[in-house]
Amino acid sequence: xxxRSIELALxxxxxxxxxxxxxxxxxxxxxxxxxxxxxxxxxxxxxxAFRESEKEFVQSTTFVGSQEELIELKHKVTASGxxxxxEVSSDPGGGSGFLVELPEGVIFRFLTGAKDDLPMPGATKAxxxxxxxRLTHVVFNAIDAxxxxxxxxxxxxxxxxxxxxxxxxxxxNERHHSTAFARSGFSSLNHIAFEMEDLDAVMRGIGWMRDxxxxxxxxxxxxxxxxxxxxxxxxxxxxxxxxxxAVEKVSHDYAAGEPEDWTxxxxxxxxxxxSDKDFxxxxxxxxxxxxFREWEQSPL
Numbered sequence: 092x093x094x095r096s097i098e099l100a101l102x103x104x105x106x107x108x109x110x111x112x113x114x115x116x117x118x119x120x121x122x123x124x125x126x127x128x129x130x131x132x133x134x135x136x137x138x139x140a141f142r143e144s145e146k147e148f149v150q151s152t153t154f155v156g157s158q159e160e161l162i163e164l165k166h167k168v169t170a171s172g173x174x175x176x177x178e179v180s181s182d183p184g185g186g187s188g189f190l191v192e193l194p195e196g197v198i199f200r201f202l203t204g205a206k207d208d209l210p211m212p213g214a215t216k217a218x219x220x221x222x223x224x225r226l227t228h229v230v231f232n233a234i235d236a237x238x239x240x241x242x243x244x245x246x247x248x249x250x251x252x253x254x255x256x257x258x259x260x261x262x263x264n265e266r267h268h269s270t271a272f273a274r275s276g277f278s279s280l281n282h283i284a285f286e287m288e289d290l291d292a293v294m295r296g297i298g299w300m301r302d303x304x305x306x307x308x309x310x311x312x313x314x315x316x317x318x319x320x321x322x323x324x325x326x327x328x329x330x331x332x333x334x335x336x337a338v339e340k341v342s343h344d345y346a347a348g349e350p351e352d353w354t355x356x357x358x359x360x361x362x363x364x365x366s367d368k369d370f371x372x373x374x375x376x377x378x379x380x381x382x383f384r385e386w387e388q389s390p391l
Contacts, residue, residue: 092156094269095135095205097229097283098182099330099380100144107141107328114303115285115332116214116222116296121183128183131285133225134207136184138285147329148383149280151190151200152229152270154263161188161203165391167246174388180205189391193242195278196382197231213288221296223285227319227335228268230258230282232275232377239272252341253316253348260316267317267339273377280380282323282331289336290320296334297322308376309368310334312361315353321361325372329379 101107108127111117117129120136125143130136142150156164168175174192178200186205192198213222233239240259243249252260252267260268273281287293297307300322308331310322318339326332355361360368 092154092160092263094152094226094229094263095155095184095202096138096140096153096182096226098140098142098150098153098200099147100142100150100383101147101328101380102143102145103328104141104143107326110327111139111141114300114305115326116220116299118211118222120208123181123183126182130208130211131223131225132211132213132288133286134210135225136206136208137182138223138226139283140182146383147380149198149380150383150385151198153200153202154269155186155202155205158203161201164201164247165189167248169391171246173246174384175391176386176389177391178202184208190386192382192384192388194238195231195233195235196384197239197278198382198384199247216295219295219299219302221287221292221299221334223334224288225286226284227266227286227338228270228284229280230271230273230284231382232277232279232281233272234276234278236272236274243270250343250345251347252345253353254350255316255348255353256350258316262341265340265342267319267341275377277378278381279378280330280382281377282333284321284333284335286338287334287336293320293322293334293336300324307366308373310366312363312366314361315355316348318362323373325376329376331373331376 120130128137186202188202214220
């Protein structure tokens with residue numbers, strides 16, 4: 092199982108797509124109807140979809156897996172009683188599977204049979220631009236982060252990697268986390284993280300963003316859980332987006348840390364301690380995109 096893409100609905104989707112291409116570094120994959128699909132340099136057919144809508148919301152977050160994984164998952168989702176429905180994807184890559192609404196309204200989509208594309212070259216250093224490779228994680232705010240983590244562990248077979256005072260980190264493969272749930276007291280999209288080729292690409296990305304008058308809302312830094320390097324920005328159309336790299340890979344029997352295992356000295360909120368965090372602006376942006384179910388449930 093792996094995280095592949097996130098699908099957002101919002102007004103002026105064309106402008107959002109243009110910013111993600113011209114500034115953030117994604118590439119245009121396809122436009123189907125009023126939906127813009129953007130890809131990275133990896134093999135995923137797209138990473139982000141922007142669908143034209145009067146309302147802004149998270150339509151779904153897509154994971155892809157084997158037929159065997161989805162058969163097992165289908166039985167567990169049906170037993171859970173959560174709203175769900177079969178899905179045949181018309182997005183790039185295709186595939187079939189189902190949508191499911193988790194507690195607190197988060198909507199995951201699981202597909203099998205989805206096709207990959209060939210990897211593509213990224214931006215050159217001489218261009219000063221950078222090119223994300225793939226999605227590395229999508230994080231959600233939660234009223235009850237433990238409830239949300241328990242839901243994806245017990246029903247979807249994910250595993251908790253670490254708990255901190257602020258989040259519960261959850262994985263669906265060897266990468267430390269593909270999603271996480273922040274102890275925020277409200278339900279919404281927290282941020283979307285894009286995997287960069289290496290540390291140099293993250294740092295050059297910060298420089299390119301500054302060239303375009305976008306300063307980091309937090310970063311550069313290195314997290315504790317996951318050990319990944321990060322730089323967070325607030326996109327002009329609302330959500331928090333992150334350049335990230337070197338997310339830790341863990342074994343099946345990795346011992347999950349507890350909040351007391353992840354503490355920092357005074358005036359530190361990461362391993363490096365070299366950057367400030369714009370708490371107010373980030374919190375405002377984190378409340379912009381909530382999940383919204385448009386579809387009627389149907390037996391799988």
